[in-house]
Amino acid sequence: MESAAQPSGPGRRSLRDHAYETLRRRIIEVELRPGERLVERDLATELRVSRIPLREALRLLAAEGLVLLVPHRGALVAPFTPSDVRDLFDVRESLESLAARLAAERADEEGLRRLAARLDAARTATREHDRPTIAAANAAFHTDIVDLAANALLSGVMRPLEARMHWLFHLTAQRDPAQQCAEHERLYEAIAARDGDRAARLAHEHVADGRPASLALAARWSMPDIDPEAIAARRRRGRAEAGKRGAAGDA
Numbered sequence: 146m147e148s149a150a151q152p153s154g155p156g157r158r159s160l161r162d163h164a165y166e167t168l169r170r171r172i173i174e175v176e177l178r179p180g181e182r183l184v185e186r187d188l189a190t191e192l193r194v195s196r197i198p199l200r201e202a203l204r205l206l207a208a209e210g211l212v213l214l215v216p217h218r219g220a221l222v223a224p225f226t227p228s229d230v231r232d233l234f235d236v237r238e239s240l241e242s243l244a245a246r247l248a249a250e251r252a253d254e255e256g257l258r259r260l261a262a263r264l265d266a267a268r269t270a271t272r273e274h275d276r277p278t279i280a281a282a283n284a285a286f287h288t289d290i291v292d293l294a295a296n297a298l299l300s301g302v303m304r305p306l307e308a309r310m311h312w313l314f315h316l317t318a319q320r321d322p323a324q325q326c327a328e329h330e331r332l333y334e335a336i337a338a339r340d341g342d343r344a345a346r347l348a349h350e351h352v353a354d355g356r357p358a359s360l361a362l363a364a365r366w367s368m369p370d371i372d373p374e375a376i377a378a379r380r381r382r383g384r385a386e387a388g389k390r391g392a393a394g395d396a
Contacts, residue, residue: 160194164202167192172211172222173312174277183212183220209308225316230363233309234356238349240303241287245332245348246341247294256293257337263289264326264333271322279322280314286329290336290348317359328354 168188171177189199203220206212213223223229252260263286270278287310291303328351335344 161198161201161205164188164192164194164199165205168202168206169209169211169308172206173308173315174280175312175315177222179222179225179316181222182218183222185219209305211308211312225312225363227360227363229309230313230356230359233306233313234352234359236306237310237352240299241290241352242345242349244291244294244296244299244303245336245344247296247299248290249336249339249341249344251295252293252336256289260286260289260293260333260336264329267326267329271326274322276322277315279325281311283325283329284311284314290332293336313355313359316362317355320355320358325351 168177168183177183183203185196185199185203189196192199203212203214207214207220207223210229211223212220214220248256263282267279267282267286270282288307291300294300328347332344332347332351335347
């Protein structure tokens with residue numbers, strides 16, 4: 146039972162944000178693996194928050210596709226299914242190609258310097274075989290290109306996908322980092338040369354190249370007994386049945 150002295154307003158939001166940011170980072174960096182149960186009691190103790198802000202944080206993570214809320218089973222890190230990977234790559238291949246084309250047309254010198262610095266960070270991490278830093282730098286490189294595209298609508302569409310994209314880079318960290326770095330270098334050169342057609346083509350090829358490895362990984366981590374679509378359908382049926390019972394009681 147929750148204490149009557151629950152914080153409200155900014156205090157509770159800060160606890161929720163603390164729980165959200167901590168769990169988000171741990172999921173994206175694969176400290177918490179797909180399918181792993183998130184036990185509220187244990188997490189509340191570990192994060193030093195009560196269950197109300199923790200549950201709010203879990204709902205935010207569920208909205209990003211990182212957490213699955215399963216009736217009668219609680220929360221777990223969302224399984225990374227082959228259909229999830231397919232859908233994500235379908236969207237990325239189109240939108241990241243557009244972002245690269247626009248970045249080549251619109252990036253200013255300061256933006257290009259930021260992108261080059263991000264590429265340098267990835268090179269350094271690649272030489273040092275620092276896989277977590279490689280994954281973070283590569284994900285940020287893609288985010289920077291979207292920013293350089295200077296298209297508010299495109300940024301708004303891509304923003305909800307960022308968490309899953311960063312997660313994907315960490316999940317597939319075993320991909321050849323030298324090859325990824327070389328592909329990013331060619332993409333940067335096309336953007337810096339203001340060659341929109343080449344930038345779009347290279348972005349599409351780069352994203353498509355990661356699809357097979359990601360699909361293979363998702364197949365290994367898939368959990369057939371936990372189907373998000375089936376869970377959503379059960380929730381809809383439950384709400385409909387509850388509504389019918391309520392209507393019958395009022396009659």
